[in-house]
Amino acid sequence: MLSDRVVVVKGDIVELDVDAIVNAANNSLLGGGGVDGAIHTAAGPELLEECRSLKGCPTGEAKITSGYRLPAKYVIHTVGPIWRGGTSGEDEMLARCYRNSLKLAVRNGVSSIAFPSISTGAYGFPVNRAAGIAVDEILDFLEKNSSIEKVLLVCFNERAFESYSSALEEWTTEG
Numbered sequence: 001m002l003s004d005r006v007v008v009v010k011g012d013i014v015e016l017d018v019d020a021i022v023n024a025a026n027n028s029l030l031g032g033g034g035v036d037g038a039i040h041t042a043a044g045p046e047l048l049e050e051c052r053s054l055k056g057c058p059t060g061e062a063k064i065t066s067g068y069r070l071p072a073k074y075v076i077h078t079v080g081p082i083w084r085g086g087t088s089g090e091d092e093m094l095a096r097c098y099r100n101s102l103k104l105a106v107r108n109g110v111s112s113i114a115f116p117s118i119s120t121g122a123y124g125f126p127v128n129r130a131a132g133i134a135v136d137e138i139l140d141f142l143e144k145n146s147s148i149e150k151v152l153l154v155c156f157n158e159r160a161f162e163s164y165s166s167a168l169e170e171w172t173t174e175g
């Protein structure tokens with residue numbers, strides 16, 4: 001079943017042994033707090049070196065680097081929208097983050113990928129709404145693409161875990 005390829009897990013994304021982890025970065029790609037800070041700390045300074053050569057990333061797009069000291073082979077850096085109340089195209093921008101990250105994953109032969117809850121920390125996107133968008137985009141993509149075998153949705157707290165679990169369950173029951 002399509003939805004068997006998506007799993008909601010609780011934990012720290014830097015520890016996951018998958019082909020690629022996704023970073024919720026900012027336009028500079030030069031690091032920050034939250035999951036971005038955790039990824040840079042765990043990957044080591046070589047990650048920042050490679051990020052410098054990328055010259056930033058527009059919101060909604062994605063760029064790939066090596067994972068260095070991480071168990072993951074690659075880091076896919078994407079930049080989520082800052083929440084401005086929901087009428088400034090935030091939903092579509094967030095959807096593009098998932099779509100573009102998955103496209104880049106496929107182009108690099110990735111078959112397992114882990115996403116954090118993009119935009120729902122410092123960028124303030126409501127987690128319930130973000131979870132629905134993430135699940136819709138991922139499952140839409142997987143339907144058309146068989147090379148990605150496993151997508152992990154990594155939740156750092158109980159609230160996120162509940163939001164993503166119910167979004168996935170809803171998708172499954174609504175087909």
Ligand code: AR6
Pocket residue numbers: 011012013014024025026031032033034035036037038039080116117118119120121122123124154155156157160
């Ligand atoms: N593993 C998994 N999820 C995590 C981890 C972790 N180690 N650490 C935090 N989270 P945020 P954003 C969760 O703020 O909202 C950075 O400074 C966290 O609980 O990391 O997209 C960037 O440089 C939340 O649910 O990302 C940007 O400036 C989710 O990751 C800005 O923050 C995203 O929270 C991006 O903001």
